[in-house]
């Protein structure tokens with residue numbers, strides 16, 4: 001299988017300029033290294049009717065091209081189930097009956113990092129499990145043998161973060177993102193993952209899981225996010241931040257694309273022009289504050 005990069009949006013609504021900037025970067029990283037570029041819709045959770053079509057339309061409008069068809073995670077249940085079965089057969093999973101609240105209120109295990117699952121359900125007896133299962137459907141957690149792992153990132157260098165007994169399948173039966181992303185990246189031959197750096201803290205979990213499943217760990221590049229004027233992650237409520245909203249205040253797709261490229265120190269025009277001079281070493285390392293476009297004061 002030839003190597004590939006990807007963009008993997010969650011179809012929870014319209015993409016905003018921050019998402020589009022990350023997509024441009026993922027495309028530039030892949031294309032500048034001769035990789036294929038794949039589009040995967042992460043619709044296991046938070047999918048909103050019509051959002052996928054709108055997102056793909058906006059990505060195409062900004063100049064992103066992808067190879068082959070669009071993959072949807074909701075079509076791939078058997079693949080995720082197979083991976084979880086393999087882990088279970090190796091004794092690497094257990095059922096968890098905790099509510100969110102119970103987890104928050106549980107005393108954390110000694111030396112456990114902040115935010116790690118406290119291990120409440122790790123070593124229950126069969127009888128206790130049976131009783132708990134009758135009350136509440138179980139989630140499936142990974143039985144992790146480590147508490148942290150190190151990954152290499154093109155922009156961040158070496159990064160060490162928490163690995164806990166994270167959820168593989170939620171108690172409503174939905175596959176968890178951390179499992180799906182690892183299985184899909186491997187199955188699709190994705191060996192370069194470029195995404196927002198809000199996902200860097202999840203990456204050690206994913207790399208560890210990939211190693212347990214004998215799947216290759218991809219190259220990672222976690223790119224800086226776009227923030228609002230207050231320094232928080234850009235969101236829909238920050239005014240005109242989608243192609244639709246910006247069109248309504250008279251800003252064209254080409255103007256938006258050029259503004260995003262300029263924020264990356266890249267030349268205006270078709271993405272192919274940016275591709276010709278793209279150099280990851282020259283990328284800004286700090287978040288970009290969205291200056292607004294089109295509206296009063298922008």
Ligand code: GLU
Nearest residue numbers: 008009010042181195199
């Ligand atoms: N679906 C995730 C998101 O939209 C991205 C996951 C990834 O790139 O690994 O935030």
